[in-house]
Amino acid sequence: MTGPKVLALPLLSSLTAVFLVCLACQSTLPPTAAAPTWPAAAPPGETVAQTYYVATDGEDVIPGGTSEQPWRTIQFAVENVAPGDTIRVRSGTYDGCRIENSGTAGAWITLRADDGSQVVVDAPGPQNTHGSNVEIETWEGDGVVAYWIVEGLEVAGAPSWGVDVRGSDAAHSHHIVIRRNTVHDCGLATGRTGIFTAFVDDATIEQNESHHNGEHGVYCSNSGDRPVIRDNVLHHNVGCGVHMNGDASMDGDGVISGGLVERNVIYENGSGGGSAINMDGVTDTIVRNNLLYDNHAGGIAIFQHDGAVCSQRNRVLNNTILMPADGRWAVNVSQAGCVDNHLYNNVIYTAHSWRGSIVIPTPDLAGFESDYNVLVDRLSADGESSVISLAEWQALGYDSHSFIATPGELFVDPAADDYHLRAGSPAVDAGTTLGDVTDDLEGTLRPIGAAYDIGALEQGVRVWLPLVARSLEGGQTRLLEVGFSPLCWPSWVLP
Numbered sequence: 012m013t014g015p016k017v018l019a020l021p022l023l024s025s026l027t028a029v030f031l032v033c034l035a036c037q038s039t040l041p042p043t044a045a046a047p048t049w050p051a052a053a054p055p056g057e058t059v060a061q062t063y064y065v066a067t068d069g070e071d072v073i074p075g076g077t078s079e080q081p082w083r084t085i086q087f088a089v090e091n092v093a094p095g096d097t098i099r100v101r102s103g104t105y106d107g108c109r110i111e112n113s114g115t116a117g118a119w120i121t122l123r124a125d126d127g128s129q130v131v132v133d134a135p136g137p138q139n140t141h142g143s144n145v146e147i148e149t150w151e152g153d154g155v156v157a158y159w160i161v162e163g164l165e166v167a168g169a170p171s172w173g174v175d176v177r178g179s180d181a182a183h184s185h186h187i188v189i190r191r192n193t194v195h196d197c198g199l200a201t202g203r204t205g206i207f208t209a210f211v212d213d214a215t216i217e218q219n220e221s222h223h224n225g226e227h228g229v230y231c232s233n234s235g236d237r238p239v240i241r242d243n244v245l246h247h248n249v250g251c252g253v254h255m256n257g258d259a260s261m262d263g264d265g266v267i268s269g270g271l272v273e274r275n276v277i278y279e280n281g282s283g284g285g286s287a288i289n290m291d292g293v294t295d296t297i298v299r300n301n302l303l304y305d306n307h308a309g310g311i312a313i314f315q316h317d318g319a320v321c322s323q324r325n326r327v328l329n330n331t332i333l334m335p336a337d338g339r340w341a342v343n344v345s346q347a348g349c350v351d352n353h354l355y356n357n358v359i360y361t362a363h364s365w366r367g368s369i370v371i372p373t374p375d376l377a378g379f380e381s382d383y384n385v386l387v388d389r390l391s392a393d394g395e396s397s398v399i400s401l402a403e404w405q406a407l408g409y410d411s412h413s414f415i416a417t418p419g420e421l422f423v424d425p426a427a428d429d430y431h432l433r434a435g436s437p438a439v440d441a442g443t444t445l446g447d448v449t450d451d452l453e454g455t456l457r458p459i460g461a462a463y464d465i466g467a468l469e470q471g472v473r474v475w476l477p478l479v480a481r482s483l484e485g486g487q488t489r490l491l492e493v494g495f496s497p498l499c500w501p502s503w504v505l506p
């Protein structure tokens with residue numbers, strides 16, 4: 012009975028979440044006495060984290076930045092915070108900022124939209140140097156910028172990049188989180204990207220929507236390692252959804268290593284070329300549980316152009332990749348030096364008339380592994396000079412457990428972009444168990460049923476049981492829902 016144990020985990024975590032919600036309600040109870048205006052004095056040598064406010068009717072003076080006397084500009088705020096502080100920006104339209112100071116590992120600085128606020132940053136700040144609306148950078152020799160969170164902003168219409176984070180080849184900036192922002196219509200005249208990093212290690216770019224930008228949705232460049240790019244929606248960008256480029260021409264090691272690209276939904280990019288996910292000089296990176304459709308250039312490209320090495324030791328796992336009729340190859344490993352790349356459990360479909368699912372440059376590509384995928388009957392082992400059938404491809408030693416299927420056979424409603432697996436889909440339970448894939452695009456733990464499904468979404472009948480929980484805030488009763496698979500019903504939940 013090891014299966015039910017694993018399957019019970021989603022329920023347990025959901026119940027934990029409900030419990031935490033209740034705890035959160037409790038912690039937000041209004042105080043019985045008036046809240047102190049200033050926090051208690053810090054012990055000698057320590058600082059107490061402050062929360063500062065910015066509003067369109069504020070004033071940039073010291074002291075100030077309080078809820079009652081907010082500051083006026085984001086630039087003034089970011090220059091007057093200390094590690095651990097939070098800046099809350101109230102609704103309105105603002106110029107952006109240039110951030111040159113840092114938090115610490117134990118005391119990040121947060122710049123965020125205040126709760127319930129609509130904050131639009133539609134122009135570069137007064138100190139900005141690149142034509143980007145939000146810049147996080149210091150110059151070489153001045154040290155690095157680190158430990159900032161930028162959250163909940165709408166960043167629109169930048170002359171160049173929308174959010175622009177940089178270090179130098181000698182001193183990488185690091186630990187920057189770009190979260191829950193909407194970044195759009197940036198760099199339209201200059202061909203620039205929505206969310207950009209250069210020489211930045213440990214950047215986390217998550218839960219953003221980046222769309223209609225003049226270049227890419229997200230672009231991690233210039234030797235920065237361990238980028239995490241997850242849960243973003245990236246669409247209608249001229250170039251790539253996600254571009255990763257080690258770019259040795261800019262000095263540094265020219266390699267992006269140890270990245271994670273997961274649970275992104277990437278569509279309608281590539282009118283100007285690129286790929287949904289582009290990997291140039293990228294190593295040891297996991298690309299999993301992404302949904303890619305209607306991208307009009309490449310799907311996933313693993314190659315070397317500017318990078319110091321041919322992209323290698325990457326794992327492309329449980330993605331759903333659907334190319335339109337005007338797309339390129341769905342997965343393209345371009346050069347023989349791009350060794351040890353692995354493709355497992357992916358749906359790799361194309362509607363193109365002669366291009367197919369996977370192209371590699373040479374039949375004996377070193378360390379290349381591909382299996383348990385759903386394909387079309389067109390592949391190439393010579394850089395698309397010739398197109399071969401799945402049977403011929405299998406004779407080369409690839410995809411022995413893979414098979415051919417159409418979107419209509421696989422998905423609930425591909426015409427409406429619903430890529431959940433339909434009842435009876437041949438992709439259900441047809442994947443292999445992967446230690447580095449534990450959930451799916453929607454966070455559902457794998458596997459449901461007998462085995463891993465192929466593609467980004469694990470099929471399971473979800474049942475939503477209403478749980479009534481009493482919210483402590485205001486004494487209101489709130490209906491909470493917890494979802495789980497019927498396979499993990501423990502007996503104590505059912506009446």
Ligand SMILES: [Ca+2]
Pocket residue numbers: 234235236264265266267268
């Ligand atoms: Ca590097």
Ligand SMILES: [Ca+2]
Pocket residue numbers: 439440458459460461462463464469470
């Ligand atoms: Ca399954």
